[in-house]
């Protein structure tokens with residue numbers, strides 16, 4: 001699915017809800033637990049009950065990979081079952097040296113029919129590039145995440161580092177250090193305002209692609225920073241997880257994060273798929289998804 005088709009789906013369905021299929025085999029309702037393909041049966045029922053109230057599904061691969069071959073089979077069955085009208089995200093948080101990333105891209109874009117995959121950008125451009133080389137597919141790069149650990153690196157204040165070049169000179173008996181122009185630049189850099197590392201990541205990564213192949217993750221628990229994120233990447237879609245179980249506010253996310261094309265996919269996982277632990281799990285998931293979708297209606301109408 002390309003960007004304009006996604007925007008069209010959002011307007012048609014009047015929501016920007018992404019439902020997270022973080023399906024934990026240990027949390028399946030008792031009546032499904034003994035079925036050989038219980039995870040797929042659970043996902044299928046959730047998709048049937050919610051597809052009218054969302055535009056996207058996000059499969060968090062961890063919950064499937066943890067179960068080995070059976071998990072990969074359930075993931076494949078699930079992604080094949082998601083209707084073609086819905087944007088399919090593999091939340092795999094990949095990224096490695098170029099030739100390895102190329103294999104990850106092949107996994108999710110060729111072997112499996114995902115539209116997008118989440119990427120950890122820590123290893124830099126060559127680790128992201130292979131995901132950008134596909135038409136109508138997206139790399140969704142971690143920008144500012146919703147978890148506490150975001151403070152460890154993403155929210156560090158940093159400044160541009162510049163090469164300090166020292167020139168040494170021997171004049172008579174004296175050893176002198178002669179500083180070059182580059183050092184003067186470094187002196188100037190001290191006056192530049194410090195920036196968060198995540199801001200520099202957004203700025204740099206956005207130059208590697210376009211809004212047609214690149215989205216960013218911004219946590220719903222980070223609403224104070226959403227306006228700054230929008231200034232750096234005004235046109236890219238943002239995948240915003242953290243509404244529901246993590247306490248993020250859909251209203252605040254929408255107020256700060258929407259752009260002229262809507263530009264948001266707000267993900268809710270546990271608060272939808274585990275809305276009930278009983279036999280009515282799918283019906284309750286449908287009700288929860290409808291609730292989020294209805295709250296999004298007026299925001300879409302104003303775009």
Ligand SMILES: O=C(O)c1cc(=O)[nH]c(=O)n1[C@@H]1O[C@H](COP(=O)(O)O)[C@@H](O)[C@H]1O
Pocket residue numbers: 020022060091118144145146147217218219241242243244245246267268269270271
């Ligand atoms: O990349 C993600 O999807 C992600 C980024 C982030 O900053 N925070 C975050 O919670 N996520 C994912 O979004 C989902 C949130 O799930 P719930 O908290 O249950 O709605 C999980 O699959 C997380 O792995």
